[in-house]
Amino acid sequence: MKTWILFLASLLALDANASKTIVDGSLNVEEVTQFDGTPWGIALLNDKEAIVTVKKGVAYKVNLANGKQQTLSGLPEVDNRGQGGLLDVAKSPTFDEEKWVYFTYSKPADEGAKTTLARAKLINNAFTQWQDLLVTDSASSDSKHYGGRIAFDDKGHVFFSVGDRGVRENAQNLNNHAGSIIRLNLDGSVPADNPFVTHANIRNEIWSYGHRNPQGLFYDTDTHTLWSNEHGPRGGDEINLIRPGANYGWPIVSHGKEYWGPIGVGDGAEKDGIDNPIKVFIPSIAPSSLLRYKGMLFSNWNGDFLSTALALRHLNKVKIEQNGDTTETRYLEDLDERLRSIAQDSTGALYIGTDSGKLLKITLAIETSLKKAG
Numbered sequence: 001m002k003t004w005i006l007f008l009a010s011l012l013a014l015d016a017n018a019s020k021t022i023v024d025g026s027l028n029v030e031e032v033t034q035f036d037g038t039p040w041g042i043a044l045l046n047d048k049e050a051i052v053t054v055k056k057g058v059a060y061k062v063n064l065a066n067g068k069q070q071t072l073s074g075l076p077e078v079d080n081r082g083q084g085g086l087l088d089v090a091k092s093p094t095f096d097e098e099k100w101v102y103f104t105y106s107k108p109a110d111e112g113a114k115t116t117l118a119r120a121k122l123i124n125n126a127f128t129q130w131q132d133l134l135v136t137d138s139a140s141s142d143s144k145h146y147g148g149r150i151a152f153d154d155k156g157h158v159f160f161s162v163g164d165r166g167v168r169e170n171a172q173n174l175n176n177h178a179g180s181i182i183r184l185n186l187d188g189s190v191p192a193d194n195p196f197v198t199h200a201n202i203r204n205e206i207w208s209y210g211h212r213n214p215q216g217l218f219y220d221t222d223t224h225t226l227w228s229n230e231h232g233p234r235g236g237d238e239i240n241l242i243r244p245g246a247n248y249g250w251p252i253v254s255h256g257k258e259y260w261g262p263i264g265v266g267d268g269a270e271k272d273g274i275d276n277p278i279k280v281f282i283p284s285i286a287p288s289s290l291l292r293y294k295g296m297l298f299s300n301w302n303g304d305f306l307s308t309a310l311a312l313r314h315l316n317k318v319k320i321e322q323n324g325d326t327t328e329t330r331y332l333e334d335l336d337e338r339l340r341s342i343a344q345d346s347t348g349a350l351y352i353g354t355d356s357g358k359l360l361k362i363t364l365a366i367e368t369s370l371k372k373a374g
Contacts, residue, residue, distance in 0.1 A: 026365040027331060031358055032351070033067035035060070039353030040148075041088035042343040043101065050343070050351065051101060051122070052359060055085035061125060062359065064351070074120060074127030079106040079113035082143025088160075090150040092119070092186065099123065100186075104148040104160055107132070112139035115146045115162045115177075117184070133158075133188030134205060136177035142166030149217040149289065151226065157191060159183050159226060163213035168251040171210050174202040179250060181214060181228065181242055183207035195245030210248035210274065214240075216290025216307055229287040229307050232256035233265050237284045238277035239305060239318060249274040255282060279305075279318050279326045286311035289341045293317075295348025297364060308339035308352060315339060315352070315362075332362075 037054035044050045050062045057078040061070040078086045084106030092100035099121040106113035116135045120127035138146075145163030152158050164171045164179035171179025174196065182205045185191055196202040207226075216229035226242040236256025240248055253274055254265035270276055281287070287307040294302060305318040315331040332339070338355035345351070350362040 028363045028365045029332065029335065030361040030363070031067075032064060032361050033062055033069060033359050035069070035357040035359065037357060038355045039341055039357065039359055040086065041090070041103075041150075042341045042351055042353055042359070043089045043091045044343050044345055044351070045091060045095070047345045047347060050359075051089050051091070052353065053086045053089040053103070055087070056080045057086045057105075059086065059089065059127075064361070067359075070125055072122070072125050072127060074130060075103075076105070076118070076130065076132075077108060079108040079143075081106075081113070084113050084143055084146050087115075087146060087148035088150045090152065090158075093152050093154075093156075094186070101127065102150050102158060104146075104150060106146055106148075107135055109135075109139055112141050112165075113143070113146075114139050115148055115160075115165075117150070117158070117160050117182070117188070119188075131188065134177075134182065134184060136162050136182070137203065138162050138165050138170070138176060138178040140165035140167055140170075140178070145213040145231075147211070147214050149215055149228075151217040151219040152186075153219045153226070154221045154224070156186055157183055158186055159207065159217060159219065161211065161214035161217050161228060161230075163215075164211070164250065168212075171212065171250045172247075172252065174199075174206060174209060177203055177205065179211050180206045180209040181211065181217070181226075183244075207244055208242050208246045208248060210246075210250050210252070212250040212254075215288050218290045218292055218305075220292050222294070227290060227292065227305070229290045229305075231286060232281075232284055234259050235282040235284050236265075237281035237287050239279040239287075239290070239307070240275065240277050243275065246275045247273060248277075255280045256284070278320060278324075279328075281316075284311055285309040285314070285316055287316070288339065291342055291344055293344065293348075295344060297348030306342060306350070308342050310338045310340065310355070313338055315342075 037056045041053040059072045087104040107116040120130040147161035147163040214228040214230035233256035307316040314333045317329045319327040341353035
């Protein structure tokens with residue numbers, strides 16, 4: 001009996017130290033599977049299966065327990081050059097009833113690839129009824145800054161991001177879609193309350209503009225707010241609270257500098273009529289995906305933003321205080337991996353895709369200790 005009481009006491013002590021473990025960055029990292037290519041997007045169908053898009057143009061259904069991969073058919077041709085290819089994947093809010101899965105990809109075109117939002121129904125292991133919902137006016141001879149991240153609100157809308165495609169002035173030109181965040185109805189039609197829907201000379205699909213290359217997008221259903229992170233130039237990566245019709249300044253203002261010298265981009269860091277970022281990263285971390293953590297596994301992370309980082313190779317956590325101040329903490333630096341994509345399951349566990357092709361599951365190291373003790 002004494003031994004059993006001591007065992008229970010040890011478990012309670014471990015549980016009491018869980019918050020400290022999180023603060024110390026003691027995370028358990030498990031490799032779920034390895035892909036031949038970069039896992040650009042992760043859509044959790046449930047806590048047991050996920051769809052993962054690989055940039056070169058392949059998608060898989062992955063068993064999250066054993067890592068088994070099933071190739072999914074029915075995808076279109078993609079322009080897999082530079083930063084383009086098969087980009088994000090997201091499960092529709094109506095997936096359980098209608099089986100729609102949404103994608104972004106760089107669609108080949110004579111004048112240059114175009115960021116495109118599409119959807120298809122997942123039937124067994126095949127995508128059927130493929131629909132290109134919006135082939136954006138974003139063609140460029142350059143093969144960078146596609147944007148491409150997808151988010152859904154709780155009112156029947158889908159958002160997706162489009163980078164400036166390497167042409168800076170695009171982001172302030174509302175006659176095209178480049179350098180903007182787009183808002184559509186789930187069927188691809190334009191919502192009647194989009195901010196520019198009555199403007200004949202502005203693309204009615206645009207929700208916000210002045211973006212360089214937003215590769216993270218997250219809609220918070222608790223606060224009904226849309227958030228993005230995006231690549232600055234040399235320095236000046238940002239987390240932004242996205243408002244309808246707002247201008248986020250690129251390339252008029254920026255916190256970053258030119259790649260060719262210590263010269264700031266634009267007319268300064270702030271300007272009237274332009275929304276300021278909530279968080280600026282100097283030096284650049286190269287943010288690649290974004291979520292706002294909602295879960296009990298990392299309970300003291302609730303409400304914090306998690307961004308995967310490419311250049312600085314870590315998981316970045318940002319806490320926004322009530323007064324607007326931000327606190328940044330970095331995790332998983334020892335992995336030395338370019339972290340590309342992130343998703344959270346219902347238990348609070350995280351799944352992260354790396355540019356080296358790994359799909360990782362992130363849990364508390366304490367969880368492993370409890371399992372061993374039991």
